[in-house]
Structures are given as structure tokens and as C-alpha cells.
Amino acid sequence: MSTQSSTKKQFTTPDFFAYKEAKKRIVMCTAYDYTQARLVEAAGADVLLVGDSLGMTTLGYDSTLPVTMDDMLRATASVTRGAPSSYVVADMPFMSYQSSQQEGMRNAAALIAQGGASALKVEGASLEALAFIEALVAAGIPVVGHLGLTPQSINALGTYRTQAKEVEEVIRLMMDAHGLMTAGVCAIVLECVPTEVAQELSDMHMLPIIGIGSGVHCDGEVQVFHDLLGLSDFKPRHAKRYIDGAGTLDKALKEYVQDVRNSKFPTKTQSSSIDQNIIDDAASIFVEHLIEKVEEMGGSAEFIQDDASLDLDPDFEAVPEDSSRFFNGGSRAHLN
Ligand code: KIV
Numbered sequence: 001m002s003t004q005s006s007t008k009k010q011f012t013t014p015d016f017f018a019y020k021e022a023k024k025r026i027v028m029c030t031a032y033d034y035t036q037a038r039l040v041e042a043a044g045a046d047v048l049l050v051g052d053s054l055g056m057t058t059l060g061y062d063s064t065l066p067v068t069m070d071d072m073l074r075a076t077a078s079v080t081r082g083a084p085s086s087y088v089v090a091d092m093p094f095m096s097y098q099s100s101q102q103e104g105m106r107n108a109a110a111l112i113a114q115g116g117a118s119a120l121k122v123e124g125a126s127l128e129a130l131a132f133i134e135a136l137v138a139a140g141i142p143v144v145g146h147l148g149l150t151p152q153s154i155n156a157l158g159t160y161r162t163q164a165k166e167v168e169e170v171i172r173l174m175m176d177a178h179g180l181m182t183a184g185v186c187a188i189v190l191e192c193v194p195t196e197v198a199q200e201l202s203d204m205h206m207l208p209i210i211g212i213g214s215g216v217h218c219d220g221e222v223q224v225f226h227d228l229l230g231l232s233d234f235k236p237r238h239a240k241r242y243i244d245g246a247g248t249l250d251k252a253l254k255e256y257v258q259d260v261r262n263s264k265f266p267t268k269t270q271s272s273s274i275d276q277n278i279i280d281d282a283a284s285i286f287v288e289h290l291i292e293k294v295e296e297m298g299g300s301a302e303f304i305q306d307d308a309s310l311d312l313d314p315d316f317e318a319v320p321e322d323s324s325r326f327f328n329g330g331s332r333a334h335l336n
Contacts, residue, residue: 011046011087013119013142016186019046019219020208026187026220028089028210029228032058032075036225037082048083049121049222050076052091052152057226064151067093069107076115089144090117094152097122097132104132108141119143121189123150125176130183137184145180147173148214149192162213164193173197174204181207189222190214192238213238 019026028047031037032054040048054075055067076090090111097104111117119142122129133143148163157163164173173193180188187208190198195215202209202219211218213236226232227239231246259265291301 007084009087009118010085013087013186015046015087016208017206020206026208026210028189028220028222030054030057030222030225031079031083032225034078034082037079037086037088040225041083041086046087046220047222048079048086048088050079050088050090050115050117051121051224052093053224057224057232063154065094065154067091069093069096069110072096073110073115076111076117080116087118088116089119089121090115091121092123098128101132101135105135105139108136108139112141119186121146123152125179130179133180133183133185143183143185144210145177145183145185145188146191147176147180147188147193148190151191160192162192162194164197170197170200174201177201177205177207181205187220190218 016026018024026047027045028049029040029043029045030049030051030053031040032050037048050072052064052067052072054071055061055064058075059067059071061067072090072093076088080088092104092108092111096107108120111120120136121144122133122136123146125145125147133145136143149157149160151160154160164170177188185207187210188201189210189212190201191211192213195217198209198211198214199217202217208219210220210222212222223239226245227236228242229245230241230243231249233246235241256265295301
């Protein structure tokens with residue numbers, strides 16, 4: 001019996017802990033489709049995240065809340081096809097497990113089995129989230145937690161701002177991180193908390209803390225593809241633009257538009273050609289066929305020119321009504 005082997009992953013779940021122990025920083029980057037995934041894998045990132053930030057970056061929403069399981073599933077499957085040797089984490093979107101754990105498990109199974117994700121990310125550390133994470137881990141599904149600024153709770157938080165600036169908030173964060181560790185997560189994404197808070201959390205735990213907007217002392221970093229490459233209008237403070245992607249693409253696309261308008265594109269390089277004799281033969285056979293058909297219907301073949309071309313005269317109707325079917329399903333030609 002032959003066994004089917006999937007492509008070997010460069011990074012595995014135990015590597016989250018191994019990297020932390022070896023003080024090797026974990027590099028994570030979002031990707032939302034096949035092409036982006038190919039680019040991120042080729043760049044050598046350890047982990048790809050199909051974040052529900054795709055709601056903003058790709059679908060044009062103003063928050064992650066409208067993102068559906070179908071959106072996540074399609075994106076995850078295209079990312080895993082584009083980055084077959086990468087460890088891919090997929091977000092559980094808003095309300096994909098809160099209404100019932102059974103539905104949550106079904107949705108999680110789809111992202112793993114159909115989407116090809118290696119792990120899932122769950123936001124927050126509410127009682128429902130912790131119970132759900134425990135069930136996933138028990139089913140053999142690795143989970144990455146997400147604390148600090150949790151965009152799925154934007155309506156409760158009020159604004160996208162730095163979290164855990166007061167003692168009570170820091171204590172809450174420490175308790176939540178402890179809860180996630182006990183529930184069995186393999187890493188925590190920590191979004192938008194002060195550098196010192198992130199450092200303290202990283203020092204407290206064996207768990208890798210993967211920061212975004214949380215300073216340099218985390219055990220790794222995650223950033224949004226569009227922010228790094230300057231593809232969105234919005235530039236969060238925590239992001240560094242490595243290229244003015246939008247500007248570069250804009251210039252290239254404008255050049256394309258001008259080239260087409262000015263007949264500078266396509267050139268011979270982008271075109272194919274055949275011998276002119278083939279065209280001449282095809283045209284005369286076509287015209288002969290046309291004459292036959294028109295004459296069969298009692299029409300006149302006077303419109304045929306010496307050079308076998310048709311001279312179309314909109315004022316002269318030489319073709320009977322019902323011959324219209326020869327001219328592309330009903331658009332009547334008036335032949336001279
Ligand atoms: O959805 C996402 O892209 C995320 C990152 C910002 C961590 O959760």
C-alpha cells in the first residue's frame with residue numbers, strides 16, 4: 001500500500017518552543033492569497049498567518065467583523081497552495097465558535113482539513129475561548145492565542161489603541177496569558193501593548209510571545225503583508241514600509257494604460273504571427289461560403305469585391321431578413 005506524503009514543513013508546532021529556548025526569533029507574516037503566500041514563503045518567513053485582517057486588506061471592510069468562514073476558508077486554501085512547505089495559521093473569524101462549540105469544531109475542522117492550515121488562531125481569553133481552545137488542543141489542533149488589542153472586540157474596546165497601560169489591565173493580561181498557557185496554546189500573538197509589558201510576559205512564560213506593535217523584546221514578530229509593502233493607505237504606527245508598493249504599482253499600471261492607448265503594447269514580442277497566405281486563403285473560402293449561402297436564400301452576391309473583401313453599406317439591404325442567422329446570432333449585416 002502506498003502512502004501519500006504531504007510536502008515537508010520547514011517549521012512545526014514544537015518549533016515554537018524550540019525557537020524560544022534557542023532565543024531564535026519567530027518571523028510571521030500575513031498572506032491572503034496564493035501569490036502573496038508564494039512571496040512570503042520565498043522570503044523565508046517561519047509562519048504565515050491568514051489573518052481575518054483580510055476583511056480590511058482584501059475585502060474592503062472597515063473591521064474584521066464581517067469576515068465569514070467562507071472568506072477564511074477560500075483564503076486559507078489559496079495560501080496553503082501557494083506556500084506548501086510553510087506552517088500556516090488561520091484565524092477563527094468573528095462568531096465562528098461562540099454560538100456553539102459543535103459549530104466551532106466543525107469550522108475549525110474545515111480550516112484544517114479543507115484549508116490545509118497547520119494551526120488556528122483564537123482571539124481573547126474569555127471562558128468560551130478557553131473552553132474552545134482546550135477542545136481544539138484535545139482534538140490535536142494546535143492553537144495560537146491572541147491578546148492585547150483584539151480587533152474582533154472593537155465594539156467593546158471602542159478604538160484601536162494601545163492596551164494594558166494601567167496596572168489592572170496589565171494584571172488582566174497576565175491572567176489571560178496564564179489561562180491560554182493552561183488551555184494549551186503553542187504561542188500568543190500580543191498586539192499593541194507597551195514594550196515593557198510584552199517583555200515581562202515573554203520573561204514569565206515558556207510560551208513564545210509574538211508581537212505586533214509590542215516592541216522588540218517579544219520572541220517573534222508578526223506584521224501585515226500590505227503594511228510592510230505599502231499597499232494600503234493606512235499606515236499603522238507599528239508597521240515599517242519596506243517599499244512604496246502602491247506607488248510602484250500605480251506607476252506601472254499607468255504606463256500600461258498609456259502603452260495600450262498609444263499602440264505601444266502589445267509589440268511583436270507579446271504576439272504570434274502566421275503566413276499572410278493563410279489569412280488570404282481563409283478569407284476567400286469564407287467569402288465563397290457566404291456567397292453560396294446568400295444565393296441559396298435568393299439574395300445578391302454583387303457585394304463581393306475583387307479582392308474578396310466585403311464592403312459594408314448600412315443603406316443597402318441586399319440580404320433577406322432570415323439570413324441574419326449567418327451573422328453572429330442575429331446582428332443583421334447590410335451587404336453592398
Ligand atoms: O488578522 C490579523 O492579521 C492579525 C494580526 C494583525 C496579528 O490578527
